Amino acid sequence: MNTKNTTLSRTQFQFQPFHLVTPSPWPLLTSFALLILTSAAVMYFNGYANPLGGSGALLVGIGLATTVAAMALWFRDVVAEGTFLGDHTILVQKGITMGVALFIISEVFFFISVFWAFFHSSLSPTVELGAQWPPVGIATINPFELPLLNTILLLSSGATVTYAHHSVIEGNRRGAILGTLMTLVFAILFTICQGIEYVNAGFTIADGVFGSTFFFSTGFHGIHVIIGTAFIAVAFFRMLSYHLTDHHHLGFEASILYWHFVDVVWLFLFITVYWWGS
Amino acid sequence: MAEETVEIKTAPADFRFPSQNQTKHCFTRYFEYHKCLKAKGEISNECEKYAKYYRSLCPLEWIQKWNEQRDQGIFAGPL
Numbered sequence: 001m002n003t004k005n006t007t008l009s010r011t012q013f014q015f016q017p018f019h020l021v022t023p024s025p026w027p028l029l030t031s032f033a034l035l036i037l038t039s040a041a042v043m044y045f046n047g048y049a050n051p052l053g054g055s056g057a058l059l060v061g062i063g064l065a066t067t068v069a070a071m072a073l074w075f076r077d078v079v080a081e082g083t084f085l086g087d088h089t090i091l092v093q094k095g096i097t098m099g100v101a102l103f104i105i106s107e108v109f110f111f112i113s114v115f116w117a118f119f120h121s122s123l124s125p126t127v128e129l130g131a132q133w134p135p136v137g138i139a140t141i142n143p144f145e146l147p148l149l150n151t152i153l154l155l156s157s158g159a160t161v162t163y164a165h166h167s168v169i170e171g172n173r174r175g176a177i178l179g180t181l182m183t184l185v186f187a188i189l190f191t192i193c194q195g196i197e198y199v200n201a202g203f204t205i206a207d208g209v210f211g212s213t214f215f216f217s218t219g220f221h222g223i224h225v226i227i228g229t230a231f232i233a234v235a236f237f238r239m240l241s242y243h244l245t246d247h248h249h250l251g252f253e254a255s256i257l258y259w260h261f262v263d264v265v266w267l268f269l270f271i272t273v274y275w276w277g278s
Numbered sequence: 279m280a281e282e283t284v285e286i287k288t289a290p291a292d293f294r295f296p297s298q299n300q301t302k303h304c305f306t307r308y309f310e311y312h313k314c315l316k317a318k319g320e321i322s323n324e325c326e327k328y329a330k331y332y333r334s335l336c337p338l339e340w341i342q343k344w345n346e347q348r349d350q351g352i353f354a355g356p357l
Contacts, residue, residue: 127305130354137354 010086018095019087026074033070037063075234082250083243093250100254104261107224111265114220115272118213122277129208134278138210139202143274146197150190151270154263157186161232161256168239171246180236183259187229194222217273221265228262231255289331300335307332308344309355316357 040059050056082088088096122133129135141147164179198215205215235252238244244252295303311328318324332341347353 127301128354130356131302131305131309132356135354136356 010089017089017091019081019089019092021081024074024077026070026077030067030070030074033063033066037067039063079238079243079251083238088248088250093248096250097253100257104257107261111220111268114217115268118217118273118277121209121213129210133210135208135210138207140278141197141201141274143270143278146193147270147274150193151266153186153190153193154266157183157190158260158263160186161259165252165256168244168249168252169246176239176244177236180232180239183232184229184236187225187232187259191222191225191229194218194225214273214277217269221262221269224262224265228255228259231258288334304332304336304340305355307335308341309357312348312355312357 037060040056040063044056044060048056050058082092125131125133125135134140160179160182162179164176164183167173167175167179203211203214205211205219232255235244235249235255238251289303289307292303292306294306307328311325311332314325314328344353348357
C-alpha cells in the first residue's frame with residue numbers, strides 16, 4: 001500500500017514564522033548601480049562631460065540600465081522565494097504589505113514637497129510675474145480638453161483594476177486577465193496623451209516658475225505612472241503564468257495600491273495645477 | 279511773515295497689503311496708475327493720485343526699470 005505521507009511541512013525545520021533571507025548579491029549590486037546613476041546624473045546636470053566625449057548622458061543611461069537590471073534580478077528572487085519556495089508565510093505577507101504601504105507614504109511626502117513648491121510660487125505671485133497666476137504671457141492648457149480625458153482614463157483604470165482584483169479573489173481567471181489588461185490599456189493611453197500634451201504645450205520647463213512647477217509636478221507624476229504601469233504589467237504576466245492564488249497575490253495587491261496612489265496624485269494635480277492654476 | 283505749512287505725507291496704508299513687505303503695494307500702485315492712464319487718457323488728472331502713491335512707495339530703480347520695460351513692451355503687468 002503506497003500511503004506514506006511524504007509532505008514536508010515548514011514547521012518541521014523552521015521554528016519561527018519569519019523569512020530569514022539567504023545571502024544575495026542583489027542589494028550590493030543595486031547600491032553600486034544607484035551610485036553610478038546618481039553621480040552620473042549630478043555630473044550631467046552640472047555640465048561635466050564624459051572624458052571620452054559626449055554630454056555625460058551616456059553614463060546616466062548606463063546607471064539607469066544597471067539599476068533597473070539589479071532591481072529586476074532582486075524582485076525575480078523575491079517572486080521565486082514567495083511563489084515557489086513558500087517562504088512568504090502569513091506574517092511575512094503582513095510585513096511585506098506594511099513595507100509597501102510605508103514606501104508609498106514616503107512617496108506621498110515627496111509629492112507633498114512638489115506641491116509645496118507649486119503653491120509657494122503660485123499663491124503669492126511675484127511682481128516679476130505681473131503679480132498674477134498664471135503669469136503674464138503664459139498660454140495655459142485648457143484643463144477640460146486632454147487633462148479631463150486623462151482624469152477619466154485614470155479613474156476608469158482604478159475601476160478596472162478593482163474588478164480584476166475581485167476576480168482574482170473569486171477565482172475568475174478570465175475576469176482577472178481582462179480587468180488587468182484594460183487597466184494597462186488605460187494606463188498606456190494616459191501616458192500617450194500626456195506625451196501629446198507635452199509636445200504641443202505652449203510653454204517649456206524653462207518658461208519661468210510656471211514652466212518649472214508645471215513640468216516638475218506633471219513630469220514626476222508621469223514617471224510614477226510609467227513605474228506603476230510596469231508594476232501592474234509584471235503582475236499581469238505572473239497572473240498569466242498561474243503564480244497568483246485567490247488568497248495570496250501580494251505583488252498584484254502592491255501594484256494596485258501603487259496605482260491608486262498614482263491616481264490620487266493625478267486628481268490633486270488636475271484640480272490644483274491644471275484647473276486652479278490656469 | 280508768511281508761514282508756509284509744508285505738507286508731508288506718503289501713500290496711505292492699504293488693507294490689501296498689511297505686511298511689512300510693501301513690494302506688491304508699490305507694484306500695484308504703479309500698475310493702477312498706468313491702467314488708469316490707458317483707460318482715461320494721458321491728460322486727465324484723476325490718475326495723479328496713483329502717481330503720487332507709487333512715487334512715494336517705489337524705489338527709483340524699479341520705476342526706471344519698469345518704465346524701460348513698458349517702452350520695450352515687455353512689462354510684466356497685464357496692461
